[in-house]
Amino acid sequence: MNLIKALQEKKNFSQYEKELADYILEHSEEVIRMSIRDLSKSSYTSTSTIIRLCKKLNLSGFKEFKINFSRELEAEYKQISKVDANVPFNSRDSMIVVSKKIAELSKDTIDLTQQLFNDQLLNKAAKMIMKADQIFAVGVSNSFVKLNDFHLKMLRIGKYVHLVHSQPDQVFLATNATTRDVAILLSYSGTTAEIENIARIIKRKKIPMIFISSNLNCYVAKIADVIIPLPNQEDAKANISAFSSQTAIFYALNVLYACIFKMNYEENITSRELRKKSYLHF
Incomplete structure (x- = not known):
């Protein structure tokens, strides 16, 4: 039975x-x-x-x-092997089954995201950021939250990512940038109106652009210098929460940060320890 x-x-x-x-x-x-x-x-x-x-x-x-x-x-x-990214659990599942399904979905998402990466892509993105005079990033809603985490990580290695919440201020970031800077734009769907508007300004000013998205056929993807692809598993109209997309975004930004860190590995390790000692002394 x-x-x-x-x-x-x-x-x-x-x-x-x-x-x-x-x-x-x-x-x-x-x-x-x-x-x-x-x-x-x-x-x-x-x-x-x-x-x-x-x-x-x-x-x-x-x-x-x-x-x-x-x-x-x-x-x-x-x-529990293949979990639906849109509705990963149901009302009959126990709490522990829910936790296992979310864990499985997270692992599947990370594996799928990693398979989309290659050495040339990651090298190019990291080098663009490393040689830029200034870095600015644009995202809305959950994407902005993930970019803020990336911003905090970058601060630990002495790299400042300009990031503002309001859309008008994001426009100011783009209009004040130069060809010596780099822009990181993030939109899982690729159709976020605010991101498209910023992208048009960046394209017009010929600012190097890195675009992170699951939509490789959208307008922004077609004009970006580097596209960091995300797996397209979710339907915005059908999902109960952005479990998969947010996991993919978080992983992609962590990988990007790790690649940047690696390019000056010894220096970053040393400066990280010096900053820690300085902070503790203060």
Whole structure:
């Protein structure tokens, strides 16, 4: 018998048994380590209700239930391989299954993103940033948050990334930049209006441009000097949250930072330690 399915369907369960089934599904990992008295206390259910539920599941008692339930959980975990990026979990999943599905989705996303990279691409992007007089970055909403994290990392190696939140101020960044600078534009969809507007200014001023996106056919991708591609797994209209896209963006920016760090590795290690000592002394 499929215990997990039976607990989800709750056929012929009393009200108390339904509540117990919900508790077991929501605390599956904990339940398999509990005694019957522990479960009774934690779920505010009598031991007799637990026994009756086990009998309805055609089991001799709670010990047999735990053995079979544990086996089913292990089998279910092993089946978590390909997770839908738009709807990675459902209402019937236990909390631990949700956590495992998000972990699997994150790993899949990072693997897919990494496969899109190559040495020539990363070298070119890192060198553009290293030789620029000034670096400025543009993104909106979640993309802006990820760029801010990149900005903080870059500060640790003495590189300042100009980053402002408001769209009018982002325009000022672009209009004040020169051909000796570099622009990093980030848009997962590639169709963000604010990003397109900035890109037009950058193109007109002939400022070197790095574009990070999953859309390689959009206007900005066609005019960028370097495109750092992201896997296109999400549908903005169908997803319940940007789990995959945000993981991909965070990974791509971390890789870009690591490549920049590597180009002056010994110097960055030394200066990082000096800054730390200076800060602690202060």
